[in-house]
Each structure stands twice: as structure tokens, then as C-alpha cells.
Amino acid sequence: MSYRSGHQSEFRQPHDSSRQQLARQPANPSPATHEENSYTLVHAGKQVRVGPVVFWIVVGTVTALGMWSAATATYFAFRDDVLTRLIARQAEMQYAYEDRIAELRAKVDRATSRQLLDQEQFDQKLEQVMRRQTTLESRAAAIGGMSDVTGSIRSPSRGAAAADPAPSATPKPSPISDTAVFVAPPDREARLESRAPVLSLAPVTKAAKIQGVDNVIVRLQNSLDQVERRQLSSLTSLEDSLESRARRMRGVFTDLGLDVGQLEAATPRAGMGGPYVPVKLSGDAGAFERQLYRINISRAQVDRLNRTLALVPYRKPVIGEVEFTSGFGVRSDPFLGRPAMHTGLDFRAAMGDPVRVTANGKVASSGWAGGYGRMVEIDHGNGLSTRYGHLSEINVKVGDVVKIGQVIGAVGSTGRSTGPHLHYETRIDGEAVDPQKFLRAGVRLSAG
Known part of the structure; x- marks a missing residue:
């Protein structure tokens, strides 16, 4: 093998004969032998011997440098493509990251918007509940401040009942006799006890928080619905009671043949006045307001009829059970035994029992009156009058104004009498009429 550069260079190897000779040489070759096994480079007439190790x-090294040069050339040749792909990959990752951030931001915005919307809806619902509760409280105040003509629509509490004194052996009757006991309407109380008790019906407990605020709002609304139903039921009951009472009152005047207009004109009035302001109902009034308007009208009518009935003697003049010893009409005279006209009713009573006036009026006569003995006559106006005879004592004088249930004397046996009793008469325009007709009308009035 030989390499040539510029001038001729030769690379010579030993001949085969030389190899055979080397084989016959001893184990330790001489330096000359090494020179024969080395490589000789000839250049420009100069020879350079290198060993095989150095040669390889x-x-x-030359091969490695060539491969490195090829790799470097390839890298620089394709470097732009690699960088482009790396930049594209990085940009893709960045875009994906930004898209993810934008998606998360959108989710946060939607969640925030939903929370704001839920909060706004909750605030609206809560405001509606509070407005409704305020309305119901005002309605309850209106109902609580409304009293029937026979008394408050609110039933007395147990404490008030317990505070009443125990009845004595001789019961003291109310100004209205027990013949016409006015039964107070049933309990119509439908007020909100207070704002706090209504809210306590739906406390925001741990369970309510778990179920959500909507459940609390629903419970509050249900509670207010119950209160509203009780209020409407109360108003309906009160309206029915007032209408029924007004019908019974008008029936009393019809049964007795009395002119309501004339009696109303004769009814004395206490000091009152003021400008006339007609009652108006707004066009957008709800069911509660319309019903309350009707109730107020009915109450005014019942109140007017009640004031008029205060002049009608349909109550008993004595307390206790009604027991007549002699009725109105033809009877056998207790002294002569002959048929005679009895112009009143004889009530069985004990000596000294109180005698009470049966209607408002003015004392027209007070004193001795022949067969009546001690007698009191009360003028009730519009031709109505009552007489109370055979009294043992008289507590009023002529001209006194008397009220229903006021004691005007005591039972006796003065005048043409066979024993203690009360002779009671009812007269219209001076003519005696059967007092039982008035008493029966009072019983029907109080029975409703």
C-alpha cells in the first residue's frame, strides 16, 4: 500500500521471503525487524515511518472528524426546520395554556354571574316576603283594631278570665238583661303575633342551610300563606256574623211592626260631628280591602240598628228565669173574680228584688198611681213606653234619663196586689200591647 502527495511517495512492505526469514529468526527481534513491520510514508523524497497503532x-481521528463535520453540516442545514418546529410547538403549548386560562376565566365569570343572579333573585324573593309580611301585619292591625258592636272580635285571654271576680250568691246582671244575652262572635283573631315569631316558623338551621336558602324562602311563604288564610277566614266569619245580626235586628222591627226610620230619628245622639267624607274604594283594591270595606259598611249599619234597638224594650225587667204569675189579656180578676183585661205581665219575684229598665228613655212618671201602687213609667220615644208597678221603693224621679239595665226601684206589693211581684207593661202610643211579643223578639235576636 502506498500514499502519494505532490512528489512520488512509496510505501513498501516486506516480501514473502523476508517473512519466512523472520519466522526463522529468534524470539527477540532486532530494531531492524521493527522497522520492517512499520509503515513508511514517502513525500518529497522524505520517508516517515509510523507504527500500526499510530496509523490506525x-x-x-480523521474518520471521526469527517463524521463530526458531516453531522455539523447536517445540523446547520436543517437547523431552521428544527427551530421552526420547536417554536411552533412552544407556541402551540402557549396557545393551549392561554385557551385553558380563558376557559377557566369564563367558568369563573359564569359562576360569578350565576351567584350574582342567585343573590339578586334571593334578595327579590326576600323583599317580596318582607313586603308581604308588612302587609299582613298592617291587615292584622286593622283586624285587631276592629271591634264588633257587641264587643271586641278578640276573645278574652285566660289571664283576663282568671282575673274576673267570682260570682256572688246574687248575680249582678249586665246592663243588657239575660233574656237577650248577646253571644260574642267566635274568635276571629288573625294577627301576626310579631315579626320574630313568624320568622321563627322557618329558622335558618343547619339543615336549612344544607337544603339551600330557597327552602327557607318557601317555608316563610307557606307561613305567610297560613296567616293570610286565617285573616281571610276571620274576615269572612265576621262579615257573616254582622250580616246575620243585621238581618235579625231588622226582623225585630218587622215583627214588632215598628218604623225603623222613625225610631232612628228619635234616637238621641251624643256630641259628634265633622265634615262629611264619603267612603271610597280604590279601583285596584284587593280582595282583603274589598271585604274589609263591606265589613265596615255592615258594622256601621249594625251600630245604627243597635242604637235604635236601645229604645226598644225587648229585655226582661228582672233577673233570673222568666216566670209569669199572670199573662197579658183577659183573666179572672184576683179580687172580684170577674173577667177583666190584664194590660201587662206579672213577673214572679221576691220582695226587694231590683227592677231594671228594659230600654233607654226618660222617666215620665214616678210615684203612686192608684191600682199600680208605686209605679214608674219610662218614655222611650216614638210612642214607646213601659210601666213598672207595685214597687216597694222608687229610685228615680221624673225627668231622669235612664239607661238599659239601670235599677229604678224594687219589687213590692203596693197598690192592688195580692203579693210581691212586678207588674210590667209595654205601650205603643198609649195603648197597652203584649210585652211577650217584645221579649220573644229579644230572645230571637240573642239566639243567633
């Missing part, structure tokens, strides 16, 4: 090192 040089060849390996």
Missing part, C-alpha cells in the same frame, strides 16, 4: 489512531 490517525485514521480513526
